[in-house]
Amino acid sequence: MAAGKPDKSELDKGRKKRAFKKNLVAYSFIAPNFIGFAVFTLVPITFAFLLAFLEWDGNNPVKFVGLENFKALVKDKFFIASLKNTIIYSIGTVPLTLVSSLGLALILNREIKGRAFFRTLGFFPYVASLVAVTSVWTMFFHSSKGPVNAVLYYVFRVPKENLPNWFTGSLVLLMLILFSVWRFMGYYMVMFLAGLQTIPRELYEAGTIDGANAWQRFRFITLPGLRPTTFLVSVMLTINCFKIYDIAVMLAGGSTNTLSVSSMVLVYYIYQNAFNFWKLGYSSAVAMVLFVLVLAVTLIQFKGQSKYANE
C-alpha cells in the first residue's frame, strides 16, 4: 500500500496535466471567435442596458436618470407611431409571407419540370441588394410616371387626380408589407420545402386509400405535419419584421432618408435619436422596447419548441 501512494498522486498529476492541456487546446479553438464576440457583442450589449437609464450626448458628463427615459417614451408621439407602425407592418407581413411561401413550397414540392430553376428564382429577391430592388419598386409605383399608376389610368380609367401616391400616408405600410412578402417569400419557401420532406409518404398513401381528397389530405396530413416548421417560420419572420429599417428608409425615405409619422419604425427611431439628436440614453430606451418585443417572441418559441419536442 505504501508503494501505491506516490503512484496515485503521480497518476493524479498526470491526469490533471492532461486535463489542463485538453482545456488549453479547446480554448485555443474557441479564442479567436470568442474574443471578437465578447468585445464587439457582449460588451456593447451590457452597455446598452446601462445606457437606457442614462442621459448622455456622447461628450458631456453622463447623468443617471433612472426610469425617466422610459417615462418620456410613453408620452412621445413619434415613439408611439414607430411602435404602432412596426407592429402593423409585422401583423401584415407575417401571415401573407407565411401563406405565399407555403403555397410556393407546395407547388415546388411536386414533380414539375424546371423545379430547380424555380427554386433558385424564388431566392433572387432575397439575395439581391436592397438598394437595387427598392429603386425598381419606387419606379414601378412612381405616382406620376410609374407603370402601376399608368395601368390604373389607361386600363381602369382612374382619373389623374385620384391616382394613389403609394409611398405616403396610409398606403406606405401596405407598400412595405407587399415588398417584404416579395423579398422574403423564397427564403421561407425553402424552410417549408424541408418541412414537407419530413412528412412520411405512407401517410399520403394511406389517406388516398381511405378516400381522402386532395383538400382533405392537405388539411389533415400536410398542415399538421408542417406545424413545427410553420411555428418556427412565424417566429423567425416576426423577429425579422420587428427589425425592419432599411426597407422602410429605401422605399419611403425619399432623397433625405427621413421617415414621417406614417412610415416611422422602431429601428429608425433608435437611429434618429442616437445619430441625429445624440440622445443616446433615450435611443437605448427605445432599443429596450425592441429587445422586449423580440425576447417575448423568442420565449414563445422556446415554449413551443419543447412542446413539439414532446409530441
Next chain:
Amino acid sequence: MNSVKAMRILSKSILYLLLAIMTVLMILPFLWMLSSSVKLDREVFNMNPFVWIPEKPRWQNYVDIWTKVPFFKYVQNTVFLTIVVTCLQILTSSFAAYAFAKLDFKFKDRLFFAYIATIAMPWQVYMVPQFLMMRSFGLNDRLLAIICLQAFSAFGVFLMRQFYLSIPDSLCEAARIDGMSEYGIYARIMLPLSKPAIATLTIFTFVATWNDYLGPLIYLKSQDKKTIQLGLKMFINQYSSEYGLIMAGSVMSLIPVIIVFLCLQKYFVEGIASTGIKG
C-alpha cells in the same frame, strides 16, 4: 374515368398558371432593371408603346456610372470587406464550433450559453453602444470597424456546431487513437466533411456583408470609404431622375452576389433547411 382525367388536367393547368404568375412577379423587377439600364431617362417610363429592348441600347450608362461617382472605390471597399469578413467568419466560427461540438472542457456550457443568450438580441438593440465603443477605439470611419462588427457572429458558431454534431464522434475517436492532434482532426477530417455548412455560411455572410446598409451607414462617413450600397443610395438621392444610370449601377451591384449564389446554391438550400429546422 373521363372526369377524373379532366380534373387532373385542370389541376395541372391551375398549378402551372400559379407558377407562371409567381415567376412573372419574381422576375419582372429584374427584367425591368436590365431593360432600364440601357435606356435614356425619358425612355424608361415610356409606356406607349413600352419596349423591353430599346432600338439603340444605351451602353453608355454602364460607362458613365464609373465616372459620375467613385464607383470603382465603392466596389473596391465592398469586395475587400466582403472577402475579409467571410474568410474570418468561416475560419473563426468553424474553429470554435469544433471545440463546442467535439471537445470536452471546463466552462464549455457557460461559454456556449454566452452565445445562446445573444440569440434574442438583435444587433439593432446594441448598435449604438457598439458604435460608441468603436469610436473610443478610434475605429470610426474605418473599414476595420465593419470587419469587427460582422466577422464574429454567434450565428456562424451555431450553424457550424449544428453541422459538426451530425458527424459521428467515432470518426474523431479513431483519429485520436491514431495519434492525430485535435488541430489535425479539425483540418483534415472535419473541414473537408463540412462543405455544405461552409457553403451555407459563405453565402449568408457574403450576402449579408455585400448588401449591408445600416452598418456602413453608421460607420463609414468619408467618400473614399463608402460601400456600393451606400454609394448607390447616395447617388439615387442626388440624381433621383437619372433612372438609366441608377439601374445600371443596380445591375452591377447584383452581379457578384448572384454569381456566388449560383455557384453555392445547391448547398445553400440544404443548409438553411437543416439549420432552420433543427435550430
